[in-house]
Amino acid sequence: MMDTAELTRTTSGAAGAAPGIRAAVDPALDFLERNIGRVVDAVAATLLLVDIVLLGSAVTARYLLHIPITWIEELATLLFLWFGMLGVASALRRGVHMRLSFFVNMARPRTRLGVEVFASLILLVFLAKLMVPALELIDLNHPLRSPNLGIPGSVAPLATVTSVTLMIFFLLARLWRMLPPPVFLPCAVAAGAAAYVLEHVPPFMMDLGNLNLLIFFGVGVITLIMIGLPIAFSFGTATLLYFLFTTDLPLSVIVGRINEGMSHFILLTIPLFIFLGLQIQYTGMAKSMIDFVAALIGNARGGLSYVMLCAMYLVSGISGAKAADMAAIGPILSPAMKARGTREGDIAALLAVSAAAAETIPPSLVLIIIGSVTGISIAALFIGGLVPGVVCMLALAIVAWMRSRKEEVGRNTRSWRLIAKTFITAVPALALPLIIRAAVLEGIATATEVAVIGILYVAVVGAITMRGIDMRKMADMLVETIAISGAVMIIIALAGAMSWALTQSGFAQTLVEFMTNLPGGKAAFLAVSILAFIVFGSILEGIPAIVLFGPLLVPAAQAIGVHPVQYAMVVLLSMGLGLFAPPFGYGYYTACAVAKVSPDHAMWNMVPYLAALAVAIVVIAAFPWLSIGFL
Structure with a gap:
């Protein structure tokens, strides 16, 4: 995403229209975002360090003491999923997700800002649409237990819910800084309305068959990448829209694939x-x-x-x-x-x-x-x-x-x-x-x-x-x-x-x-x-x-x-x-x-x-x- 300082300079004139609101909200928002970010980083870094210690203990036990510890891989994989999902949120806050900025940077500042806001709103809708299926997956998997430690199956999708919640907050904070207050609220409402409408749209493109592949995974992905949406979320958004408009499959499938994709021990x-x-x-x-x-x-x-x-x-x-x-x-x-x-x-x-x-x-x-x-x-x-x-x-x-x-x-x-x-x-x-x-x-x-x-x-x-x-x-x-x-x-x-x-x-x-x-x-x-x-x-x-x-x-x-x-x-x-x-x-x-x-x-x-x-x-x-x- 665009650097926060640059966005502030770009929107400083518009933001000046509501200086009272800015003066009241910005310090509290900065304090809240900074401290939430510190907690996220601290927890994720601690989980990574614990994982390193666990794996080091497993190697030591196997090769020096000849005692294999079977439950370590299970716990290490779960910790990996958690600090990985927290890392996704941290990467969004820090702006390190991979994205193609070549075309966006060619535009004039005002146009660039508009494209950045549009891309952020698309991402906001995508994240909002993941929340309900992620919660459903928690309820569905809770009765399951891991083979060695008996950890409930709900712990893994809970990491996804936590990460999505954090990313929504960080994204809203970024949009607040990008837009003047009178514009921020309508944009946030529009994103919520879009998520609600998508919830009730039938799969009306099902009859197009393989043409949908070109529409969503060809033109759709390329367009999203060109407007500067991070590449990972371009894939995710195209896949979500493909599921909504062309299939009867539940969106919990996408959440399940996300968890599975981030749970391989290797x-x-x-x-x-x-x-x-x-x-x-x-x-x-x-x-x-x-x-x-x-x-x-x-x-x-x-x-x-x-x-x-x-x-x-x-x-x-x-x-x-x-x-x-x-x-x-x-x-x-x-x-x-x-x-x-x-x-x-x-x-x-x-x-x-x-x-x-x-x-x-x-x-x-x-x-x-x-x-x-x-x-x-x-x-x-x-x-x-x-x-x-x-x-x-x-x-x-x-x-x-x-x-x-x-x-x-x-x-x-x-x-x-x-x-x-x-x-x-x-x-x-x-x-x-x-x-x-x-x-x-x-x-x-x-x-x-x-x-x-x-x-x-x-x-x-x-x-x-x-x-x-x-x-x-x-x-x-x-x-x-x-x-x-x-x-x-x-x-x-x-x-x-x-x-x-x-x-x-x-x-x-x-x-x-x-x-x-x-x-x-x-x-x-x-x-x-x-x-x-x-x-x-x-x-x-x-x-x-x-x-x-x-x-x-x-x-x-x-x-x-x-x-x-x-x-x-x-x-x-x-x-x-x-x-x-x-x-x-x-x-x-x-x-x-x-x-x-x-x-x-x-x-x-x-x-x-x-x-x-x-x-x-x-x-x-x-x-x-x-x-x-x-x-």
Whole structure:
């Protein structure tokens, strides 16, 4: 959403029409919202910390004491659902939900404000419509009990009701600040009236058949995304309207899909790796790795470009989040690259495309997600992603070498003493990705367990050898983790609900038949998939595209003889290319912001790097061994 300060400036003239009301309400509203937000963040962060302790205890009991604790996974999953749903509300308050703002930002301030208000009202109606079915689900599930601890089945949907209530409050507070008081009340009443009308509208579009898929999941989703509604809620709103206007199914199905989508134990890996990424940044582990690689190859012509590629390969395997990867590397290398004479546009371009090329390097967030939604072994994905990552980085290194011929060479000769010193400092950090990958690849621990092992390792080793983490920073890291996790998890949940609706409509079978019957067999299937996921990655962002289309297309790939691990690599890299490709790719603007480079300067510099990545993707699609040779 638009920044609150900007909205205040935009509406200051209109708000002045009722200064008395503003003066009376604003301080109380600010106080209430701030303190509710603090309570939400504190509770969610505490639940996350408890989950980390529980999982750490389970790993310790299993491997050291040889005593498996069966009830921990059950409790950890329930706590995960709760802090995930609270994280969704926190993400809304903080404005971190993924959204496409390209078109909205092109409009004039007054038009932009109107679009923002309209999008907020749509979201308000969507949330209001979820409340009743969520309450019905609480009543329906209450008699059920969990197998080990006997927890009532109503506890899980209660998390959804709590989150929806909080989001409605935060959204109303935002609308109050966006609009003058005389306009706020009619808008709120209009949203309530719309929710009431939708409650009583019959499914009058049922006879349109599959045309409804185009109307709701094609035109509808694209329109909602273009007006700036967060992508997750664009999926959810389109699915809700599809249910209301075309089926007799109860809306509790959507709430059930949301709870189910946020209750898979394997997805607990996501917040754990996000927290681990924040840990390595704050303790200085990421910087120590970069310093070592820079000492080793930084003085060569184009050396800092190679350092960026190597650093992205190393750091990506730990944090799993692309924004975190770029934030760890960009601020350190960008000033030095500018001083060396590297084009500013090249810095942002290389940072963006190297992040896209690192999508398959374990334990990447998208590897975990595609494995969880498609059933592909995450261990196999971790093994299969290493070589494709190397192929992509080599392709980018060739372009970096060609574009660095006019760059100054480092003034100092290679210092073996500096290399040795930085290597010794970096050993604990360099050991972490090796420990993570070895534990998963050898089958010693699951992806969730290895994330906990990594967190404990950084907490102990980072405190001893590098900078420790004080309690205030720990709290900030936990809060940031739950907000990012909430933004990611609600996409998975609502895209899963939309994918389920598409499957029930018969669209999945139609898509499989179309893709498998393309002339040209596997080659044509892979070529169309590459182009499709470049578009999906650019428009829908990365994770929504995976959750929505992965479960539909992976079976189609298997049906014509494409190995699912190879297909996953092709899909993820294609999606990454779209995600970081201008003008729509969200990741491109993130890279420019991190590198402090104007997007206009970097736009054309992206072309050779994107072309190199495209060639690498074609090579990986053409030679399956690169992805499955070590399985």
